[in-house]
Amino acid sequence: xxxxxxxxxxxxxxxxxxxxxxxxxxxxxxxxxxLIPKVVHPWFDKVNNGAQAAAQMLSKAxxxxxxxxxxAPQSADVSVQNDIIERAIATxxxxxxxxxxxxxxNRSTMEEAASEGVGLTVFDSPAPEGMDVTGVGADxxxxxxxxxxxxxxxxxxxxxxxxxxxxxxxxxHALRAACEKKVFEKYPDVKLVATGIDNDSIETAQKQASAxxxxxxxxxxxxxxxxxxxxxxxxxxxxxxxxxxxxxVGLDNLNDMIQLIKDGVAESSASSRPEMQGYxxxxxxxxxxxxxxxxxxxxTGIDILTKSSL
Numbered sequence: 001x002x003x004x005x006x007x008x009x010x011x012x013x014x015x016x017x018x019x020x021x022x023x024x025x026x027x028x029x030x031x032x033x034x035l036i037p038k039v040v041h042p043w044f045d046k047v048n049n050g051a052q053a054a055a056q057m058l059s060k061a062x063x064x065x066x067x068x069x070x071x072a073p074q075s076a077d078v079s080v081q082n083d084i085i086e087r088a089i090a091t092x093x094x095x096x097x098x099x100x101x102x103x104x105x106n107r108s109t110m111e112e113a114a115s116e117g118v119g120l121t122v123f124d125s126p127a128p129e130g131m132d133v134t135g136v137g138a139d140x141x142x143x144x145x146x147x148x149x150x151x152x153x154x155x156x157x158x159x160x161x162x163x164x165x166x167x168x169x170x171x172x173h174a175l176r177a178a179c180e181k182k183v184f185e186k187y188p189d190v191k192l193v194a195t196g197i198d199n200d201s202i203e204t205a206q207k208q209a210s211a212x213x214x215x216x217x218x219x220x221x222x223x224x225x226x227x228x229x230x231x232x233x234x235x236x237x238x239x240x241x242x243x244x245x246x247x248x249v250g251l252d253n254l255n256d257m258i259q260l261i262k263d264g265v266a267e268s269s270a271s272s273r274p275e276m277q278g279y280x281x282x283x284x285x286x287x288x289x290x291x292x293x294x295x296x297x298x299x300t301g302i303d304i305l306t307k308s309s310l
Contacts, residue, residue, distance in 0.1 A: 030065035031094040033285050035278070036084055038099050038124075038170065039076040039200050042254055043227040043274055047123065050278030051097065058286050068282060069093075076167050076200045078105040085109040088118075095119035095285040097278075102169035103128050119288040123281040124272070125171045127296055134294040136281045137172065138272040138302050144176030144225065146270040146302065147249045148183035151221045154247040154267055158189035159220030162212050164196045164205055164233050166226025176225040176251070193219065198229050202256070205232025206239075213240050221247035227254050230269065234260035253305060261307055269305040276300040
């Protein structure tokens with residue numbers, strides 16, 4: 001599979017470089033992309049690592065300098081993110097790579113980028129409706145469905161469950177939650193009793209999970225919708241002394257999430273691949289900046305992390 005992927009990437013590079021040579025024979029100016037995540041967060045550090053690796057690869061393969069600037073909001077606030085997008089547009093980059101906090105709330109700034117001729121690629125999110133934008137990420141509904149089905153099996157298809165949302169307006173978080181709810185609705189003896197909102201903060205997730213656990217003494221299990229939620233939930237389960245009693249299936253591959261699986265606090269995690277998302281978002285942005293057509297969506301896949309697979 002890896003050989004096939006490498007072959008496809010080599011073919012893509014060869015085709016695009018040849019086309020660029022015809023269309024932009026004298027254009028060797030550096031390409032600069034701006035990467036804007038939802039918030040300062042370890043998961044997005046992994047995305048940035050992948051993006052930087054792609055920039056290095058493209059620079060070496062094409063002989064044209066490609067760089068990626070990382071500009072992360074300090075809080076998951078759509079107005080703050082929009083301000084960063086507008087500031088980035090003003091610098092006339094070769095493209096912007098964005099993980100939108102709110103498709104509606106970010107719409108005007110995304111359209112502003114398009115009107116200013118700045119190519120836009122979204123990652124960790126579906127492509128926005130009605131815009132010529134490529135989305136790079138996992139199948140978020142599938143990811144939430146996998147997590148919820150695993151939890152249902154763990155609790156024997158009966159019991160009270162809870163969902164920890166991330167940022168409710170974020171397209172990927174909302175989609176995971178909707179698909180998790182659909183799974184629970186299939187089982188008459190599974191009851192969704194609480195939904196928390198952590199706004200992509202581990203501390204907030206821990207506090208909300210603790211309150212929900214206290215309010216629902218018969219709680220059987222948890223699923224989550226972002227990378228912060230399962231870490232905070234796991235901490236709350238451990239602090240309540242209910243490791244093994246309250247089941248958890250997490251999301252993503254933060255080091256803290258992996259440790260919770262190793263410690264038996266969480267059974268598993270349905271993980272997206274952040275490094276791959278950053279990598280392919282840069283490749284797509286480079287294609288767009290080079291005048292190439294890009295796909296509507298790039299699916300970077302899901303990993304199921306368990307104690308045995310780790």
